[in-house]
Amino acid sequence: MKTIEVDGIKVRIQIWDTAGQERYQTITKQYYRRAQGIFLVYDISSERSYQHIMKWVSDVDEYAPEGVQKILIGNKADEEQKRQVGREQGQQLAKEYGMDFFETSACTNLNIKESFTRLTELVLQAHKKELDGLRAHAREELALAELEEKDSKTEGTGNSSKNCWC
Ligand SMILES: Nc1nc2c(ncn2[C@@H]2O[C@H](COP(=O)(O)OP(=O)(O)OP(=O)(O)O)[C@@H](O)[C@H]2O)c(=O)[nH]1
Numbered sequence: 001m002k003t004i005e006v007d008g009i010k011v012r013i014q015i016w017d018t019a020g021q022e023r024y025q026t027i028t029k030q031y032y033r034r035a036q037g038i039f040l041v042y043d044i045s046s047e048r049s050y051q052h053i054m055k056w057v058s059d060v061d062e063y064a065p066e067g068v069q070k071i072l073i074g075n076k077a078d079e080e081q082k083r084q085v086g087r088e089q090g091q092q093l094a095k096e097y098g099m100d101f102f103e104t105s106a107c108t109n110l111n112i113k114e115s116f117t118r119l120t121e122l123v124l125q126a127h128k129k130e131l132d133g134l135r136a137h138a139r140e141e142l143a144l145a146e147l148e149e150k151d152s153k154t155e156g157t158g159n160s161s162k163n164c165w166c
Pocket residue numbers: 017018019020021075076077078079104105106107108
């Protein structure tokens with residue numbers, strides 16, 4: 001659990017770090033089910049980890065809820081001398097999947113706060129859309145109910161005058 005502030009709102013986030021190894025994949029998939037935001041992380045000093053991102057994306061698409069927010073992360077940015085994946089490759093992949101992209105370092109704290117804040121922002125925005133949708137729907141329902149009430153009153157008046165003519 002961690003609390004971060006986004007646009008003046010304090011948001012409590014629960015962070016799960018899933019295991020990367022194949023043998024834990026069955027358990028990993030369980031984590032996706034209730035996720036609202038996901039970091040897809042590769043290691044800039046490992047071309048292999050970058051190649052694995054496509055597999056992670058397809059797993060997320062399959063197991064995570066619709067509308068889950070995703071960000072691509074190229075971690076270990078402090079390991080410049082061991083770099084195997086160019087920044088542009090990360091940017092390109094993120095663009096392909098319509099994700100934001102950060103290069104980070106857990107060692108130097110580069111972009112750690114920024115990427116968490118951005119993912120939280122995206123999750124909040126996604127929920128805001130949902131909430132706005134619900135509000136709009138509620139307003140429509142209310143307007144409809146008011147109209148129906150008005151109509152029934154008018155009908156009532158019509159009937160009473162009809163009664164008079166009989
Ligand atoms: N130089 C550097 N090393 C890092 C960074 N982040 C993690 N490491 C190191 O990379 C190794 C693996 O880190 P983990 O956090 O276990 O990575 P993981 O992806 O969770 O690994 P799995 O549990 O196998 O999924 C550790 O030795 C960390 O110290 C980073 O930003 N820079």
